[in-house]
Amino acid sequence: MGTVTAVRETPRVAAIDCGTNSIRLLVADGSTGPDGRPRLTDVHREMRIVRLGKGVDATGVLAPDAIERTRVALAEYTALSREAGATRVRMVATSATRDAGNRAEFFSMVRETLGTDAEVISGDTEARLSFTGAVGELAAEDGPFVVVDVGGGSTEVVLGTRDPAGGTVTVEAARSVDIGCVRITERCLRSDPPTADEREQAREVARRILAEAFEHVPVRGARTWVGVAGTVTTLAAVALKLPEYDSDAIHLSRVALPELHRVADELLSRTREQRMAYGAMHPGRVDVIGGGALIVAVLAEELARRAGITELVASEHDILDGLALSLL
Numbered sequence: 001m002g003t004v005t006a007v008r009e010t011p012r013v014a015a016i017d018c019g020t021n022s023i024r025l026l027v028a029d030g031s032t033g034p035d036g037r038p039r040l041t042d043v044h045r046e047m048r049i050v051r052l053g054k055g056v057d058a059t060g061v062l063a064p065d066a067i068e069r070t071r072v073a074l075a076e077y078t079a080l081s082r083e084a085g086a087t088r089v090r091m092v093a094t095s096a097t098r099d100a101g102n103r104a105e106f107f108s109m110v111r112e113t114l115g116t117d118a119e120v121i122s123g124d125t126e127a128r129l130s131f132t133g134a135v136g137e138l139a140a141e142d143g144p145f146v147v148v149d150v151g152g153g154s155t156e157v158v159l160g161t162r163d164p165a166g167g168t169v170t171v172e173a174a175r176s177v178d179i180g181c182v183r184i185t186e187r188c189l190r191s192d193p194p195t196a197d198e199r200e201q202a203r204e205v206a207r208r209i210l211a212e213a214f215e216h217v218p219v220r221g222a223r224t225w226v227g228v229a230g231t232v233t234t235l236a237a238v239a240l241k242l243p244e245y246d247s248d249a250i251h252l253s254r255v256a257l258p259e260l261h262r263v264a265d266e267l268l269s270r271t272r273e274q275r276m277a278y279g280a281m282h283p284g285r286v287d288v289i290g291g292g293a294l295i296v297a298v299l300a301e302e303l304a305r306r307a308g309i310t311e312l313v314a315s316e317h318d319i320l321d322g323l324a325l326s327l328l
Contacts, residue, residue, distance in 0.1 A: 012043065014086035015323035016077055018118065020053030020096040020152025020182050021288065022230060023070055025077045026320040027084045030328035038328045040321060043084055047230070048073045049284025053096030053153050057183050061102045067109060074113045088327045091118040094126050096153050123176020126319060127156035132169050133321030134226045137252065140164035146222045146303065149318060150231040150295050152182035157213040159222060175216040179209040181231050181292030189291050193271050202291065206298040214302055222307045228318035230285060231292030236314035237280035239263050245280040251316040257300050260312055264293035
């Protein structure tokens with residue numbers, strides 16, 4: 001009697017997000033929940049710091065060693081996805097590649113390594129995908145939601161709701177601005193630790209650039225602030241005093257704004273060596289987490305003033321989940 005091969009009724013998909021600081025992979029199975037909404041079950045989720053956008057703010061090009069670091073990680077992600085049996089894959093490249101004069105070299109590398117093209121998505125598309133991934137597990141009545149993705153080179157602010165009946169996500173406004181943990185560190189925070197003058201300069205830069213986002217995204221009336229990506233989840237881990245990074249403990253944890261400001265000030269005032277002592281700190285974030293924390297602190301000030309927000313909800317689900325859902 002021949003061997004019977006089981007047929008997977010739901011697709012297994014792979015999503016890859018290549019940003020300014022990190023490249024991340026999600027392999028997940030898609031299914032339909034009892035409410036008729038698509039949902040994901042993680043098979044494999046991974047993040048690696050490759051610093052693709054290092055120096056691009058000053059030089060305008062991607063450094064050869066940064067492209068090579070990204071190629072090595074992408075080759076391993078490609079192998080992992082194929083071994084896991086993913087039948088559909090989507091890769092997006094965000095801020096660093098949008099800004100680079102030699103981005104054709106990067107895309108040629110991706111095509112040869114992954115076997116398909118990476119998409120350069122606009123900041124607004126990035127924001128919408130992040131929103132879709134971030135609010136899927138939150139109660140619809142907690143909306144409207146402000147989802148903020150603080151990346152390495154850009155920050156996305158998006159306002160929207162989720163329908164309580166069908167779960168349909170509606171994005172009402174979104175804006176991407178060119179400020180992120182790598183960009184602001186390279187531009188303003190050069191000392192170790194940053195001087196008082198450097199910190200104040202960075203705050204002014206962050207306030208000025210983020211003001212553009214809030215001009216286009218009317219957050220008054222928003223009820224819940226959701227932060228996604230590594231800067232926010234690392235801040236949450238430090239606030240929770242975790243001995244090591246724990247995604248399950250961080251996901252949907254809540255940090256009151258006074259505690260958020262305390263953690264941000266603490267990280268900004270410490271040296272790289274002192275930041276490395278935090279058990280939950282990824283080595284690749286040590287030199288830029290202060291800049292990211294400063295951006296989050298400015299966002300907290302603005303959201304408290306404009307919308308009366310009192311806490312941050314940290315989500316481990318973001319653009320990767322939005323990408324994977326788009327493949328179902």
